[in-house]
Amino acid sequence: MLLTKFTHSCVRLEKNGTSLVIDPGSFSEVEEALDGVNLVLITHVHPDHYDAKRLTAALxxxxxxxxxxxxxxxxxLAEASGEATDRLHAVTADSTLSLGPFEVKTFGGQHALIHPLIPTVDNVGFVIDDAVFHPGDSFAVPHGLxxxxxxxxxxxxxSKMSEVIDFIIATRATNVYQIHDALLSDIGFGIVEKQVTKFSEMYGTEYRHLETRESVEV
Incomplete structure (x- = not known):
């Protein structure tokens, strides 16, 4: 399966001639990511994870x-498109979806706390083929997997850097790639990734930075 990273939290997965995109938000190259794609997964309602206008146009x-x-x-999306459609599917945590060649499992359920005075929203993390986990805006770790x-x-x-490191340690992943990074400068990347790389290695995980449009087999 081929994974291609776009800006911020948007990634595209390709398998057996079918493509799936997760979180094509307002910071990302939405039209490019969605080119030829028939499956889109969105973790939550925040605009940096989904662009309602461009997704309505894509529909x-x-x-x-x-x-x-x-x-x-x-x-x-139903309101923006002006009509109900059977191509819009509501999902919750702790479910399994068969989408073409992809098996998708859902986890989490709630966005990470931003501030006690800011209401939380639903957030669903997606595991694709038991191979790739996109958590959205959450550090919830898939249970039993x-x-x-x-x-x-x-x-x-x-978030803070200690939570990022603890999340990586808790997942026990073999490989980790970054998302949700659009607000970091080059200096910020250097500071955060130095520590993330160091602690990932201590627990047997390889951290690798992906540039926008860079692809990797997963």
């Missing part, structure tokens, strides 16, 4: 496009 342009997301996202490749939210208003 209109591609009659084969199906989107799987928490109910709040589905409701917004060790996933060899984990995408780690490297930097966010709701």
């Amino acid at each position: 209109a342009e591609n009659p084969e496009l199906n989107i799987y997301a928490p109910q709040s996202v589905i409701d917004e 060790t996933v060899p490749t984990v995408l780690v939210p490297l930097h966010a208003p709701w």
Whole structure:
């Protein structure tokens, strides 16, 4: 399976001629990521993870496009498109989906706390083929499952570096690649990734930085 990283939290997975995109948000190259894609997974309603306007346009342009997301996202997309459609599918945590050649398991359920005065929203993490875990905005670790490749939210208003490191350690992943990184400068990457790399190695995990549009077999 081929994984391609786009800006921030957007990734594209390709397998057996089918492509799946996770979190094509407002910071990402949405049109490029969605080119030829018929399956989209969205972890939560925040705009850096899903661009309602561009996804609505994609639904209109591609009659084969199906989107799987928490109910709040589905409701917004249905309203934006002006009609209910059977191509919008609400998902919750602790379920399994068979989507073409992909088996998708869902975990988590709630966005990480930003501040006690800011209400939390639903957040669903996705495990693809028991091989790749995209947690969205959460450090919840899949229960009963060790996933060899984990995408780690490297930097966010709701996290600190110690939590990033502890999340990587808890997953016991073989390989880790960064997501949720659009707010970091080159200096910030250097500081955070130095520590993440060091502690990942201590626990037998290889951390590797992926550039935008860079692909890797997983």
